[in-house]
Amino acid sequence: MTVTARERLLDAAVEAFAEKGFTATTTRDIASRAGMSPAAVYVHHDSKESLLFTVSRAGHLAALEVIEEAAASEAEPTARLQAMVREFSAWHATNSRVGRIVQYEFAALTDEHRAEIAEVRRAIEARMQDALRDGVAAGVMDVGDLPGTARALLSLSIDLLRWFSPTGAQSPQDIAALHADLAVRMTRVH
Amino acid sequence: MTVTARERLLDAAVEAFAEKGFTATTTRDIASRAGMSPAAVYVHHDSKESLLFTVSRAGHLAALEVIEEAAASEAEPTARLQAMVREFSAWHATNSRVGRIVQYEFAALTDEHRAEIAEVRRAIEARMQDALRDGVAAGVMDVGDLPGTARALLSLSIDLLRWFSPTGAQSPQDIAALHADLAVRMTRVH
DNA sequence: GGGCGAACTAAGCGCTTGCTTAGCGTGCCC
Protein backbone atom coordinates (compact mmCIF):
# COMPACT_ATOMS: atom_id res chain seq x y z
CA MET A 1 0.00 0.00 0.00
CA THR A 2 1.96 2.99 -1.27
CA VAL A 3 -0.77 5.61 -1.60
CA THR A 4 -3.90 5.21 0.49
CA ALA A 5 -7.37 5.88 -0.86
CA ARG A 6 -7.62 8.76 1.57
CA GLU A 7 -4.57 10.41 0.01
CA ARG A 8 -5.73 9.75 -3.53
CA LEU A 9 -8.94 11.58 -2.69
CA LEU A 10 -6.97 14.49 -1.25
CA ASP A 11 -4.84 14.69 -4.41
CA ALA A 12 -7.98 14.64 -6.52
CA ALA A 13 -9.47 17.40 -4.38
CA VAL A 14 -6.35 19.55 -4.80
CA GLU A 15 -6.55 19.11 -8.56
CA ALA A 16 -10.24 19.94 -8.74
CA PHE A 17 -10.28 22.84 -6.25
CA ALA A 18 -7.27 24.49 -7.91
CA GLU A 19 -8.79 24.10 -11.37
CA LYS A 20 -12.38 25.14 -10.77
CA GLY A 21 -12.59 26.56 -7.26
CA PHE A 22 -14.23 25.01 -4.21
CA THR A 23 -17.89 25.81 -4.94
CA ALA A 24 -17.71 24.86 -8.59
CA THR A 25 -16.16 21.49 -7.74
CA THR A 26 -18.57 18.61 -7.19
CA THR A 27 -17.96 15.65 -4.93
CA ARG A 28 -18.63 13.45 -7.98
CA ASP A 29 -15.74 15.19 -9.77
CA ILE A 30 -13.37 14.52 -6.88
CA ALA A 31 -14.47 10.88 -6.68
CA SER A 32 -14.02 10.23 -10.40
CA ARG A 33 -10.57 11.89 -10.47
CA ALA A 34 -9.62 9.45 -7.70
CA GLY A 35 -11.15 6.56 -9.68
CA MET A 36 -13.92 5.88 -7.19
CA SER A 37 -17.66 6.15 -6.83
CA PRO A 38 -19.18 9.31 -5.32
CA ALA A 39 -19.98 7.51 -2.07
CA ALA A 40 -16.34 6.49 -1.52
CA VAL A 41 -15.48 10.09 -0.66
CA TYR A 42 -17.54 9.79 2.51
CA VAL A 43 -15.86 6.57 3.60
CA HIS A 44 -12.60 8.49 4.06
CA HIS A 45 -13.66 12.08 4.67
CA ASP A 46 -16.49 13.74 6.57
CA SER A 47 -17.58 16.28 4.00
CA LYS A 48 -16.47 18.31 1.02
CA GLU A 49 -15.50 21.15 3.36
CA SER A 50 -13.37 18.86 5.51
CA LEU A 51 -11.46 17.89 2.38
CA LEU A 52 -10.79 21.59 1.80
CA PHE A 53 -9.78 22.12 5.42
CA THR A 54 -7.29 19.24 5.33
CA VAL A 55 -5.70 20.57 2.14
CA SER A 56 -5.71 24.18 3.32
CA ARG A 57 -4.26 23.37 6.74
CA ALA A 58 -1.43 21.27 5.30
CA GLY A 59 -0.69 23.98 2.73
CA HIS A 60 -0.61 26.79 5.29
CA LEU A 61 1.65 24.81 7.59
CA ALA A 62 4.01 23.96 4.72
CA ALA A 63 4.24 27.64 3.76
CA LEU A 64 4.96 28.60 7.37
CA GLU A 65 7.66 25.94 7.60
CA VAL A 66 9.30 27.19 4.41
CA ILE A 67 9.51 30.73 5.72
CA GLU A 68 10.80 29.61 9.13
CA GLU A 69 13.47 27.40 7.63
CA ALA A 70 14.59 30.25 5.38
CA ALA A 71 14.74 32.58 8.38
CA ALA A 72 16.93 30.09 10.23
CA SER A 73 19.27 29.59 7.27
CA GLU A 74 20.92 33.01 7.35
CA ALA A 75 22.25 35.15 10.20
CA GLU A 76 22.82 38.45 8.43
CA PRO A 77 19.49 40.38 8.27
CA THR A 78 19.53 41.32 4.58
CA ALA A 79 20.57 37.84 3.45
CA ARG A 80 17.91 36.41 5.76
CA LEU A 81 15.16 38.60 4.28
CA GLN A 82 16.31 37.69 0.78
CA ALA A 83 16.18 33.98 1.64
CA MET A 84 12.72 34.28 3.17
CA VAL A 85 11.19 36.13 0.23
CA ARG A 86 13.01 33.89 -2.26
CA GLU A 87 11.85 30.64 -0.68
CA PHE A 88 8.32 31.87 -0.02
CA SER A 89 7.88 32.89 -3.67
CA ALA A 90 9.54 29.71 -4.93
CA TRP A 91 7.20 27.62 -2.78
CA HIS A 92 4.11 29.39 -4.15
CA ALA A 93 5.28 29.01 -7.75
CA THR A 94 6.27 25.37 -7.32
CA ASN A 95 3.11 24.49 -5.43
CA SER A 96 0.77 26.81 -7.28
CA ARG A 97 -2.20 24.45 -7.13
CA VAL A 98 -2.12 24.06 -3.37
CA GLY A 99 -1.18 27.74 -3.12
CA ARG A 100 -4.32 28.80 -4.93
CA ILE A 101 -6.46 26.76 -2.58
CA VAL A 102 -4.63 28.16 0.44
CA GLN A 103 -5.04 31.76 -0.67
CA TYR A 104 -8.31 31.86 -2.57
CA GLU A 105 -10.56 29.36 -0.79
CA PHE A 106 -10.03 30.70 2.72
CA ALA A 107 -13.56 32.13 2.76
CA ALA A 108 -15.14 28.76 1.93
CA LEU A 109 -14.03 27.26 5.25
CA THR A 110 -16.39 26.98 8.22
CA ASP A 111 -15.98 29.61 10.94
CA GLU A 112 -14.07 27.25 13.26
CA HIS A 113 -11.74 26.03 10.54
CA ARG A 114 -11.14 29.56 9.27
CA ALA A 115 -10.23 30.74 12.75
CA GLU A 116 -7.73 27.91 13.18
CA ILE A 117 -6.03 28.69 9.89
CA ALA A 118 -6.03 32.43 10.54
CA GLU A 119 -3.52 31.75 13.31
CA VAL A 120 -1.06 30.23 10.85
CA ARG A 121 -1.45 33.29 8.66
CA ARG A 122 -0.71 35.58 11.58
CA ALA A 123 2.43 33.54 12.33
CA ILE A 124 3.65 33.94 8.74
CA GLU A 125 3.11 37.69 8.90
CA ALA A 126 4.86 37.87 12.27
CA ARG A 127 7.97 36.08 10.93
CA MET A 128 8.24 38.64 8.14
CA GLN A 129 7.87 41.53 10.56
CA ASP A 130 10.55 40.01 12.81
CA ALA A 131 12.97 39.86 9.89
CA LEU A 132 12.44 43.55 9.09
CA ARG A 133 12.76 44.56 12.74
CA ASP A 134 16.10 42.74 13.00
CA GLY A 135 17.41 44.53 9.92
CA VAL A 136 16.35 47.94 11.18
CA ALA A 137 17.85 47.25 14.62
CA ALA A 138 21.14 46.24 13.01
CA GLY A 139 21.11 49.45 11.01
CA VAL A 140 21.23 47.67 7.64
CA MET A 141 17.59 48.31 6.69
CA ASP A 142 15.48 51.43 6.39
CA VAL A 143 11.75 50.79 6.59
CA GLY A 144 8.99 53.38 6.85
CA ASP A 145 5.83 51.39 7.61
CA LEU A 146 7.04 48.08 9.06
CA PRO A 147 3.82 46.02 9.12
CA GLY A 148 2.83 47.51 5.77
CA THR A 149 6.16 46.59 4.19
CA ALA A 150 5.97 43.05 5.63
CA ARG A 151 2.53 42.66 4.10
CA ALA A 152 3.72 44.05 0.76
CA LEU A 153 6.56 41.52 0.65
CA LEU A 154 4.10 38.70 1.22
CA SER A 155 1.86 40.20 -1.47
CA LEU A 156 4.55 39.71 -4.09
CA SER A 157 4.74 35.98 -3.38
CA ILE A 158 1.03 35.45 -3.00
CA ASP A 159 -0.13 37.46 -6.00
CA LEU A 160 2.04 35.36 -8.29
CA LEU A 161 -0.65 32.69 -7.90
CA ARG A 162 -3.00 34.89 -9.91
CA TRP A 163 -0.84 34.91 -13.04
CA PHE A 164 1.83 32.20 -12.71
CA SER A 165 1.77 29.28 -15.13
CA PRO A 166 4.06 26.24 -14.73
CA THR A 167 4.25 26.05 -18.52
CA GLY A 168 5.15 29.74 -18.93
CA ALA A 169 8.52 31.23 -19.75
CA GLN A 170 9.54 32.09 -16.19
CA SER A 171 10.70 29.39 -13.79
CA PRO A 172 9.87 29.51 -10.07
CA GLN A 173 13.56 30.36 -9.50
CA ASP A 174 13.43 33.36 -11.88
CA ILE A 175 10.46 34.81 -10.06
CA ALA A 176 11.91 34.03 -6.64
CA ALA A 177 15.16 35.80 -7.51
CA LEU A 178 13.28 38.88 -8.76
CA HIS A 179 11.21 39.08 -5.60
CA ALA A 180 14.27 38.67 -3.38
CA ASP A 181 15.94 41.52 -5.27
CA LEU A 182 12.86 43.75 -4.91
CA ALA A 183 12.77 42.97 -1.17
CA VAL A 184 16.32 44.28 -0.80
CA ARG A 185 15.48 47.41 -2.80
CA MET A 186 12.37 48.07 -0.68
CA THR A 187 14.32 47.93 2.57
CA ARG A 188 17.88 49.07 1.93
CA VAL A 189 19.37 52.24 3.35
CA HIS A 190 19.49 54.84 0.65
CA MET B 1 -36.74 57.32 -12.65
CA THR B 2 -33.38 57.80 -10.97
CA VAL B 3 -32.03 54.26 -10.83
CA THR B 4 -33.28 51.76 -13.40
CA ALA B 5 -34.18 48.18 -12.53
CA ARG B 6 -31.28 47.08 -14.71
CA GLU B 7 -28.83 49.06 -12.57
CA ARG B 8 -30.38 47.88 -9.32
CA LEU B 9 -29.79 44.31 -10.47
CA LEU B 10 -26.17 45.12 -11.34
CA ASP B 11 -25.64 46.67 -7.90
CA ALA B 12 -27.18 43.60 -6.30
CA ALA B 13 -24.91 41.36 -8.38
CA VAL B 14 -21.82 43.33 -7.29
CA GLU B 15 -22.82 42.94 -3.66
CA ALA B 16 -23.50 39.22 -3.97
CA PHE B 17 -20.52 38.29 -6.17
CA ALA B 18 -18.09 40.22 -3.92
CA GLU B 19 -19.50 38.63 -0.79
CA LYS B 20 -19.86 34.99 -1.82
CA GLY B 21 -18.14 34.60 -5.18
CA PHE B 22 -19.74 34.04 -8.57
CA THR B 23 -20.47 30.30 -8.34
CA ALA B 24 -21.80 30.47 -4.80
CA THR B 25 -24.17 33.30 -5.71
CA THR B 26 -27.66 32.29 -6.87
CA THR B 27 -29.83 34.25 -9.27
CA ARG B 28 -32.50 34.16 -6.57
CA ASP B 29 -30.08 35.94 -4.24
CA ILE B 30 -29.40 38.68 -6.77
CA ALA B 31 -33.10 39.11 -7.45
CA SER B 32 -34.05 39.37 -3.80
CA ARG B 33 -31.25 41.86 -3.05
CA ALA B 34 -32.72 43.99 -5.83
CA GLY B 35 -36.23 43.51 -4.38
CA MET B 36 -37.53 41.51 -7.31
CA SER B 37 -38.67 38.02 -8.22
CA PRO B 38 -36.13 35.56 -9.68
CA ALA B 39 -37.64 35.88 -13.14
CA ALA B 40 -37.11 39.66 -13.21
CA VAL B 41 -33.37 39.14 -13.58
CA TYR B 42 -33.98 37.70 -17.04
CA VAL B 43 -36.13 40.62 -18.16
CA HIS B 44 -33.08 42.90 -17.94
CA HIS B 45 -30.10 40.57 -18.37
CA ASP B 46 -29.37 37.54 -20.53
CA SER B 47 -27.83 35.26 -17.93
CA LYS B 48 -25.96 35.18 -14.62
CA GLU B 49 -22.67 35.19 -16.54
CA SER B 50 -23.65 38.26 -18.56
CA LEU B 51 -24.25 40.06 -15.27
CA LEU B 52 -20.70 39.15 -14.28
CA PHE B 53 -19.32 40.22 -17.64
CA THR B 54 -21.02 43.62 -17.44
CA VAL B 55 -19.65 44.24 -13.94
CA SER B 56 -16.18 42.92 -14.78
CA ARG B 57 -15.87 44.90 -18.00
CA ALA B 58 -16.90 48.16 -16.37
CA GLY B 59 -14.52 47.52 -13.48
CA HIS B 60 -11.55 46.72 -15.71
CA LEU B 61 -12.17 49.82 -17.84
CA ALA B 62 -12.46 52.01 -14.75
CA ALA B 63 -9.15 50.67 -13.44
CA LEU B 64 -7.46 51.29 -16.79
CA GLU B 65 -8.83 54.83 -16.87
CA VAL B 66 -7.52 55.53 -13.37
CA ILE B 67 -4.02 54.44 -14.29
CA GLU B 68 -4.04 56.38 -17.57
CA GLU B 69 -5.26 59.56 -15.90
CA ALA B 70 -2.56 59.21 -13.26
CA ALA B 71 0.06 58.72 -15.97
CA ALA B 72 -1.11 61.90 -17.71
CA SER B 73 -1.10 63.93 -14.51
CA GLU B 74 2.66 64.08 -14.01
CA ALA B 75 5.54 64.72 -16.42
CA GLU B 76 8.52 63.75 -14.27
CA PRO B 77 9.00 59.93 -14.42
CA THR B 78 9.33 59.23 -10.69
CA ALA B 79 6.40 61.46 -9.77
CA ARG B 80 4.41 59.83 -12.55
CA LEU B 81 5.13 56.30 -11.30
CA GLN B 82 4.22 57.36 -7.78
CA ALA B 83 0.93 58.81 -8.99
CA MET B 84 0.10 55.68 -10.98
CA VAL B 85 0.76 53.27 -8.12
CA ARG B 86 -0.93 55.56 -5.61
CA GLU B 87 -4.12 55.96 -7.65
CA PHE B 88 -4.26 52.30 -8.70
CA SER B 89 -4.01 51.15 -5.08
CA ALA B 90 -6.47 53.81 -3.90
CA TRP B 91 -8.97 52.70 -6.55
CA HIS B 92 -8.74 49.06 -5.49
CA ALA B 93 -9.14 49.92 -1.81
CA THR B 94 -12.02 52.32 -2.43
CA ASN B 95 -13.76 49.96 -4.85
CA SER B 96 -12.80 46.73 -3.15
CA ARG B 97 -16.08 44.95 -3.94
CA VAL B 98 -15.87 45.57 -7.67
CA GLY B 99 -12.12 44.99 -7.45
CA ARG B 100 -12.60 41.53 -6.02
CA ILE B 101 -14.96 40.61 -8.84
CA VAL B 102 -12.53 42.03 -11.41
CA GLN B 103 -9.56 40.10 -10.05
CA TYR B 104 -10.99 36.89 -8.65
CA GLU B 105 -13.89 36.02 -10.96
CA PHE B 106 -11.94 36.33 -14.22
CA ALA B 107 -11.98 32.53 -14.67
CA ALA B 108 -15.77 32.35 -14.39
CA LEU B 109 -16.25 34.31 -17.64
CA THR B 110 -16.99 32.57 -20.93
CA ASP B 111 -14.04 32.17 -23.30
CA GLU B 112 -15.13 35.07 -25.52
CA HIS B 113 -15.75 37.42 -22.62
CA ARG B 114 -12.48 36.42 -20.95
CA ALA B 115 -10.55 37.13 -24.14
CA GLU B 116 -12.13 40.58 -24.44
CA ILE B 117 -11.22 41.50 -20.88
CA ALA B 118 -7.72 40.07 -21.17
CA GLU B 119 -6.97 42.90 -23.59
CA VAL B 120 -7.77 45.51 -20.96
CA ARG B 121 -5.45 43.71 -18.56
CA ARG B 122 -2.66 43.77 -21.11
CA ALA B 123 -3.20 47.50 -21.57
CA ILE B 124 -2.89 48.11 -17.83
CA GLU B 125 0.35 46.13 -17.70
CA ALA B 126 1.68 47.99 -20.75
CA ARG B 127 1.03 51.40 -19.14
CA MET B 128 3.06 50.36 -16.10
CA GLN B 129 5.92 49.09 -18.28
CA ASP B 130 5.89 52.37 -20.25
CA ALA B 131 6.26 54.34 -17.02
CA LEU B 132 9.30 52.31 -15.97
CA ARG B 133 10.89 52.55 -19.42
CA ASP B 134 10.55 56.34 -19.35
CA GLY B 135 12.24 56.53 -15.99
CA VAL B 136 15.11 54.31 -17.04
CA ALA B 137 15.57 56.29 -20.27
CA ALA B 138 15.66 59.54 -18.30
CA GLY B 139 18.30 58.04 -16.01
CA VAL B 140 16.23 58.52 -12.85
CA MET B 141 15.30 54.88 -12.40
CA ASP B 142 17.27 51.67 -12.11
CA VAL B 143 15.27 48.54 -12.92
CA GLY B 144 16.62 45.02 -13.34
CA ASP B 145 13.71 43.02 -14.73
CA LEU B 146 11.38 45.58 -16.29
CA PRO B 147 8.27 43.47 -17.03
CA GLY B 148 8.76 41.64 -13.73
CA THR B 149 8.95 44.88 -11.77
CA ALA B 150 5.88 46.26 -13.54
CA ARG B 151 3.97 43.14 -12.59
CA ALA B 152 5.21 43.34 -8.99
CA LEU B 153 3.98 46.93 -8.71
CA LEU B 154 0.54 45.88 -9.90
CA SER B 155 0.66 42.97 -7.44
CA LEU B 156 0.88 45.36 -4.51
CA SER B 157 -2.36 47.09 -5.53
CA ILE B 158 -4.20 43.96 -6.50
CA ASP B 159 -3.25 41.81 -3.53
CA LEU B 160 -4.69 44.40 -1.18
CA LEU B 161 -8.09 43.04 -2.18
CA ARG B 162 -7.25 39.83 -0.35
CA TRP B 163 -6.88 41.49 3.05
CA PHE B 164 -8.28 45.03 2.87
CA SER B 165 -11.32 45.89 4.96
CA PRO B 166 -13.17 49.22 4.60
CA THR B 167 -13.79 49.13 8.35
CA GLY B 168 -10.14 48.41 9.23
CA ALA B 169 -7.61 50.83 10.67
CA GLN B 170 -5.93 51.78 7.40
CA SER B 171 -7.60 54.14 4.95
CA PRO B 172 -7.28 53.70 1.19
CA GLN B 173 -5.02 56.76 1.24
CA ASP B 174 -2.67 55.25 3.85
CA ILE B 175 -2.21 52.13 1.76
CA ALA B 176 -1.88 54.09 -1.47
CA ALA B 177 0.85 56.27 0.03
CA LEU B 178 2.77 53.21 1.28
CA HIS B 179 2.62 51.54 -2.12
CA ALA B 180 3.74 54.71 -3.90
CA ASP B 181 6.71 54.91 -1.52
CA LEU B 182 7.61 51.26 -2.11
CA ALA B 183 7.42 51.85 -5.87
CA VAL B 184 10.01 54.59 -5.60
CA ARG B 185 12.25 52.38 -3.44
CA MET B 186 11.98 49.50 -5.91
CA THR B 187 13.06 51.64 -8.86
CA ARG B 188 15.37 54.35 -7.58
CA VAL B 189 19.04 54.61 -8.48
CA HIS B 190 21.11 53.43 -5.54
C1' DG C 1 -62.49 53.92 -22.59
C1' DG C 2 -60.43 50.40 -25.38
C1' DG C 3 -56.13 48.54 -26.94
C1' DC C 4 -51.31 47.87 -26.34
C1' DG C 5 -46.68 47.22 -24.79
C1' DA C 6 -43.50 47.10 -21.13
C1' DA C 7 -42.43 45.51 -16.33
C1' DC C 8 -42.98 42.15 -13.48
C1' DT C 9 -44.44 37.57 -11.03
C1' DA C 10 -46.16 32.63 -9.78
C1' DA C 11 -45.21 28.40 -10.87
C1' DG C 12 -42.45 25.10 -12.34
C1' DC C 13 -39.18 22.23 -15.61
C1' DG C 14 -35.22 19.43 -15.99
C1' DC C 15 -31.09 18.85 -13.91
C1' DT C 16 -27.41 18.74 -10.45
C1' DT C 17 -26.02 19.14 -5.81
C1' DG C 18 -24.02 17.10 -1.14
C1' DC C 19 -24.75 13.32 1.17
C1' DT C 20 -27.09 8.67 2.83
C1' DT C 21 -28.63 3.99 2.81
C1' DA C 22 -28.52 -0.65 2.01
C1' DG C 23 -25.91 -4.14 0.43
C1' DC C 24 -22.00 -6.67 -1.93
C1' DG C 25 -17.32 -8.81 -2.34
C1' DT C 26 -12.97 -10.01 -0.36
C1' DG C 27 -9.50 -11.33 2.85
C1' DC C 28 -8.29 -12.33 7.60
C1' DC C 29 -8.95 -14.79 12.10
C1' DC C 30 -10.10 -18.65 14.90
Added chain:
DNA sequence: GGGCACGCTAAGCAAGCGCTTAGTTCGCCC
Protein backbone atom coordinates in the same frame (compact mmCIF):
# COMPACT_ATOMS: atom_id res chain seq x y z
C1' DG D 1 -14.52 -23.13 6.75
C1' DG D 2 -17.83 -20.00 9.12
C1' DG D 3 -18.14 -15.40 10.61
C1' DC D 4 -17.01 -10.85 10.43
C1' DA D 5 -14.95 -6.37 9.63
C1' DC D 6 -13.60 -3.39 6.01
C1' DG D 7 -13.59 -0.93 1.58
C1' DC D 8 -16.35 0.08 -1.70
C1' DT D 9 -20.62 0.81 -4.89
C1' DA D 10 -25.58 1.26 -6.93
C1' DA D 11 -29.28 3.71 -6.21
C1' DG D 12 -31.54 7.42 -4.64
C1' DC D 13 -33.32 11.37 -1.44
C1' DA D 14 -34.35 16.13 -0.47
C1' DA D 15 -32.99 20.44 -1.73
C1' DG D 16 -31.51 23.83 -4.64
C1' DC D 17 -29.89 25.31 -9.22
C1' DG D 18 -30.33 28.43 -13.81
C1' DC D 19 -33.69 29.60 -16.53
C1' DT D 20 -38.56 29.51 -18.99
C1' DT D 21 -43.42 29.91 -19.60
C1' DA D 22 -47.74 31.74 -19.16
C1' DG D 23 -50.06 35.22 -17.40
C1' DT D 24 -51.21 39.61 -14.57
C1' DT D 25 -50.87 44.53 -13.72
C1' DC D 26 -50.53 49.11 -15.05
C1' DG D 27 -49.53 53.48 -17.34
C1' DC D 28 -49.99 55.60 -21.80
C1' DC D 29 -51.81 56.91 -26.35
C1' DC D 30 -55.53 57.60 -29.54
